[in-house]
Amino acid sequence: MQTVGLRAASSTASLCWGESFLAGTSSSSGTDGSSALLALRGARRGASTVATSAGAVAPRAVLSQRQESGGAAVRDKGGVRVQSSTFTEPLGRNFMSAEQRVYEAVAKQVAIVEREQSRSRGSSLIDVRPDLTPVSTQEMLDDAYTRCGEVCAEYAKTFYLGTKLMTPERQRAIWAIYVWCRRTDELVDGPNASRITPTALDRWEDRLEDIFRGQPYDMLDAALADTVSKFPVDIQPFRDMIDGMRMDLVKSRYANFDELYMYCYNVAGTVGLMSVPIMGIDPESKATTQSVYNGALALGIANQLTNILRDVGEDARRGRIYLPQDELARFGLTDEDIMAGKVTDKWRAFMKDQIKRARVFFAEAENSVRELDNDSRWPVWSALLLYQQILDAVEANDYDNFTKRAYVNKWQKFATLPIAYGRALVKPPAASPAKNLVRSL
Numbered sequence: 001m002q003t004v005g006l007r008a009a010s011s012t013a014s015l016c017w018g019e020s021f022l023a024g025t026s027s028s029s030g031t032d033g034s035s036a037l038l039a040l041r042g043a044r045r046g047a048s049t050v051a052t053s054a055g056a057v058a059p060r061a062v063l064s065q066r067q068e069s070g071g072a073a074v075r076d077k078g079g080v081r082v083q084s085s086t087f088t089e090p091l092g093r094n095f096m097s098a099e100q101r102v103y104e105a106v107a108k109q110v111a112i113v114e115r116e117q118s119r120s121r122g123s124s125l126i127d128v129r130p131d132l133t134p135v136s137t138q139e140m141l142d143d144a145y146t147r148c149g150e151v152c153a154e155y156a157k158t159f160y161l162g163t164k165l166m167t168p169e170r171q172r173a174i175w176a177i178y179v180w181c182r183r184t185d186e187l188v189d190g191p192n193a194s195r196i197t198p199t200a201l202d203r204w205e206d207r208l209e210d211i212f213r214g215q216p217y218d219m220l221d222a223a224l225a226d227t228v229s230k231f232p233v234d235i236q237p238f239r240d241m242i243d244g245m246r247m248d249l250v251k252s253r254y255a256n257f258d259e260l261y262m263y264c265y266n267v268a269g270t271v272g273l274m275s276v277p278i279m280g281i282d283p284e285s286k287a288t289t290q291s292v293y294n295g296a297l298a299l300g301i302a303n304q305l306t307n308i309l310r311d312v313g314e315d316a317r318r319g320r321i322y323l324p325q326d327e328l329a330r331f332g333l334t335d336e337d338i339m340a341g342k343v344t345d346k347w348r349a350f351m352k353d354q355i356k357r358a359r360v361f362f363a364e365a366e367n368s369v370r371e372l373d374n375d376s377r378w379p380v381w382s383a384l385l386l387y388q389q390i391l392d393a394v395e396a397n398d399y400d401n402f403t404k405r406a407y408v409n410k411w412q413k414f415a416t417l418p419i420a421y422g423r424a425l426v427k428p429p430a431a432s433p434a435k436n437l438v439r440s441l
């Protein structure tokens with residue numbers, strides 16, 4: 001039996017809480033002690049992009065139809081164009097279309113979940129890799145999870161509150177995933193970002209592989225190693241998130257929505273794919289597993305598009321434009337216009353179109369939230385409604401996302417939580433007997 005044990009000596013491991021939050025990722029020393037937990041303070045996802053074009057928006061929401069129909073090319077949906085192209089990765093490798101790549105990642109995760117569903121027949125907590133059961137000390141693991149919860153509470157308060165409704169196993173697992181995502185994001189967006197090289201990201205990926213092999217490097221990794229031994233989480237979305245960070249190192253422009261979509265999948269759609277195996281699907285749900293994962297993917301994309309639209313000015317000041325260049329051109333806008341940061345009628349028209357696209361993704365996600373397990377719906381509704389309101393705030397700022405930061409104030413947040421709670425009470429329509437049979441197979 002393989003066990004989850006820390007690769008670092010235990011004395012080092014205990015230091016890993018703070019002193020070495022990003023341990024092992026620095027290109028120079030192999031550990032980056034200065035990062036520490038403090039490195040997270042003030043961290044934000046500056047990266048993002050926009051997408052869409054007047055009347056020719058390309059919402060990937062229609063991807064679900066494509067995926068459900070086995071990946072056949074869908075060109076139009078209600079007058080909306082869906083682009084598909086093969087393009088070149090920042091690092092030069094040619095690869096399949098964005099849709100195809102994401103489709104494969106979703107399909108792989110869905111297959112793992114369905115296999116485990118049939119093995120466990122609906123049990124909410126599945127020991128998917130019993131060979132990796134962590135026997136290192138339970139006390140250490142408990143500490144590791146507690147620390148993950150603290151990080152989550154500090155950097156994502158509202159979301160942390162939502163996780164408190166989940167079963168203890170689920171909340172711990174979501175915290176562990178949150179912390180890994182946050183640390184990954186910190187590599188390119190944190191105070192040490194200027195020192196991060198592709199080699200450092202390769203090492204972070206090696207470390208990820210070790211986590212999935214049951215050989216975590218530090219305590220926070222140990223929590224994730226434990227989580228992936230218990231829930232049917234595929235490694236691919238994690239690898240893809242690291243790929244998104246690689247993109248951020250070398251790419252500051254996105255030619256079209258295909259490229260932007262791929263970026264959004266990498267840095268945020270992946271979070272949806274990582275989270276649903278933990279959150280679970282309501283046993284009463286009639287929806288296919290695939291459609292629920294498509295909804296999760298859509299929510300990640302919607303959140304990231306929103307993040308991008310909120311941060312246009314801030315990103316531009318860092319030399320980054322996460323907006324489809326072809327769509328900007330269609331509105332008569334150039335990089336110089338973005339850098340100048342003037343709200344013009346052209347800009348307003350462009351922004352309206354981008355916001356419309358983001359809302360299409362939110363709408364697709366909404367259809368899937370009710371299919372989640374009972375205790376997981378509230379945090380997801382909260383995240384969805386709160387993020388959606390950022391788009392309203394951009395509108396309320398008359399599309400000035402160059403000098404004003406759109407945000408949801410404390411009172412709006414308070415008002416949103418009970419609304420989210422109310423929505424979370426809505427269960428999926430009862431499953432037909434035939435569907436129940438399929439789910440329990």
Ligand SMILES: CC(C)=CCC/C(C)=C/CC/C(C)=C/CC/C(C)=C/[C@@H]1[C@@H](COP(=O)(O)OP(=O)(O)O)[C@]1(C)CC/C=C(\C)CC/C=C(\C)CCC=C(C)C
Nearest residue numbers: 044045178181182268271272295296299300303368379383
């Ligand atoms: C309930 C819930 C929201 C669970 C997700 C928990 C989780 C593991 C979050 C990790 C988030 C994270 C740190 C990602 C790293 C990359 C990144 C920073 C992405 C951006 C997030 C916001 O970042 P930030 O905190 O910097 O934002 P602010 O600047 O402070 O506003 C992103 C925009 C992406 C976030 C993406 C999600 C939360 C995905 C949500 C999808 C699901 C939880 C699936 C729901 C399921 C269905 C069926 C709809």
